[in-house]
Structure formats: C-alpha cells, structure tokens
Amino acid sequence: MIAHIRGQLLYKIPNYVVVDCGGVGYELWISVTTFTELGEVGSEVRLHVHTHVREDALQLFGFYEVTEKLLFEKLLTISGIGPKLAITVLSGITADRLVAAIRGGDHGTLTKIPGIGKKTAERVVLELKDKMEGLAGAVPVSGSATPSLGATAEDVLSALVNLGYPRPIAQKAVESAAKDSAVSADFEKLFRAAMAAVR
Template sequence: MIAHLRGRLFSKQPGQAIVEAAGVGYDVTISVPTFTSLPAEGTEVSLHIHTQVREDLIALFGFFDLREKRLFERLITVSGVGPKLAVTILSGLDPDRMIAAIRAQDHATLTRIPGVGKKLAERLSLELRDKMEDMATAPAAAVVSAGPAADDVLSALTNLGYQRPAALKAIETVVEKDKALGEDFDQLFRAALKVIR
C-alpha cells in the first residue's frame, strides 16, 4: 500500500496532481485545500496518500495535510460516502468547520457542501460525531499563547490562501524558537512565511 509519496510535482490542477517519483508519474486525486497548498510545478512535493484498491482500479488520494487525510479516512467509513464524494466534501468545507458541524449536528452547514443532502448530513453527524473528539482543535488558545501579533498573522496567512492548520503550526513553530517574535507582526509574519508548508 502506498501511504506517502515524495517526488517532483509534474503537473497540478484542481482535483488532480501528477507526482513523478523514481521515473514513475503517479496520478493522485486531490482536494481543493491540497491543491491550493501545493508548490509550483517542477518543485519537490510530499503528499500523504490513501490507496484504494478495487478489482479494476488502483486509485491514489493525496493530502498535503495529515489531518485532512485522517478526516478523509473517517468520511469514507460512512455508508454512502465513497472516496470521490469524500474529496468533494473536503473541498467544500475546511476541516475545523466540518468537524465542528459534525459534532454539533449542524445539518444546515453540512448541506451547503455540493453532493451532501439532508439525509447524508444526518448520517455524517450520527456516524462520526463520537469519532471526531481527537480531531477537534482549540485554535484560539494556541494563537493567544503565541503572542499579541499571532492573531493578525494567522488572519494574514489565511487571506493569502494558506490553510489555517498549516498557518497555526508555522506560527507556533517560530514562536517556540523565539518568543519575542510573537510581539511583532512584521517579524512574525516573515518568519512564519519561511516555515509554512
């Protein structure tokens, strides 16, 4: 089973990336958040992979963020949710909002995702509500502990298109090395940009 893939990003488009590793081009289905996180074509990329094997097909589903892969693997345990629909669901709502909606049984938010009707929203909440505890985050606390500039830097990075979990991790990483960075927006922003993935 392929669980991880590192190589040159041969090409990318919404929904698909081709990663060349050891002379082989792997066709990987990706979500919109993963697409927006990918580097430029021709550069090295690293993806977490879920491999689906059927009689007539071997399909690779790739995720820039490990948390997104874990969420995908929980979504496909729900009856009626195949890998393609799971990718659509991940593309329609960011992981934090989706986890919150499932845990709160917020069917109205879930039905805004293309392909998710009322019955499927109810099934997602019913089958996954208790399986989301370990995936829920407390982003506000993490940002507050990083210093007064952290909230503005997080907002700036997400406005630039970076995923919130990746932006949070970058901020925490640089503040861990130098606490003073949390006091200054410009310095923290530049430092976070250097380490964000």
C-alpha cells in the same frame, strides 16, 4: 499499500496532480485545500496517501495534511459516501469547519456541501460525532500567494468542471462569485463561493 509520496510535482490542476518518484509518475486525486498548499510545478512535494482499491481500479488520493487524510478515511466509512464524494466534501468546506459541524450536529452546514443531502448529513453526524477527537484545529490556513484574478477564476472553473458540474453552469457561478472583490483573487475563497452559487 502506498501511504506517503515524496517527489517532484510534474503537473497540477485543482483536484489532480502527478508526482514523479524515482522516474515513475503517480497520479493522485486531491482536494482544493491540498491544491492551495502545493508549490509550483517542478518543486518537491510530500503527500499523505490513501490507496483506494476496487475490482476495476486502483486510485491514489493525496493530502497535504495528515488530518485531512484521516477525515477522508472517516467519511469513507459512511454508507453512500465514496472517495469522489469524500474529496468533494473536503473541497467544499475547511477541515476545521467540517469537524465543528459534525461535533455540533450542524446538518444545515453539511447539506450545503454538494452531494450531501439531509439523510447523508444525519448519517455523518450520527456515525462520526464521537470520532472527531484530536482533529479540530490541525489544518492550517494556507498563506501562499494567489495568482491573478483571471488565472484564479480559470482554476476554479476547472475544479468545478472536474467535480462534475456542467461547464456553462460552473462558469456562471464563478463569474457571479468573482464580483465580490473580497474573494475574487483567493482561489480557496472563490472556489467555495462559486460552489455555493452553483447550487
């Protein structure tokens, strides 16, 4: 069971990284929040890891903050939520807002996340409401610099396509969201605005 990785960042795109540990490259699926916290390719990274084992696959999911990993693992306990949807949830809303929505029984906020319908939102609140102790406020807001608008928009488009959205629809959503200068240069803000627009 792999629980933590430290190594050199070989490759990164939204949702996916490769980390070199002692000459072995590990591929890990990540959330948008973790992506925004990572340094440049070539830098050293440390990620908390959830190892997901199935009959036909072994997948690693990486998290910059241990709180995000804990939320991911709690989401996996909900019927109908697999690892891909759990990562999508953590990409569509900040950890603090997710914890607040679950604690407050805010089904409306939860159903705005792609892949979460009314019944799933109800199950999430019912099963996790009393299991959020100690999780709120533990994930810091990224203070890293953001790339230019063009690069930011391309990264957001790549993230949406990797999450399963058709490229033409994703591109329209990104272009629409990028019209707002308040979010256009910030990856995380633009990504969430585009996700809202793609629905």
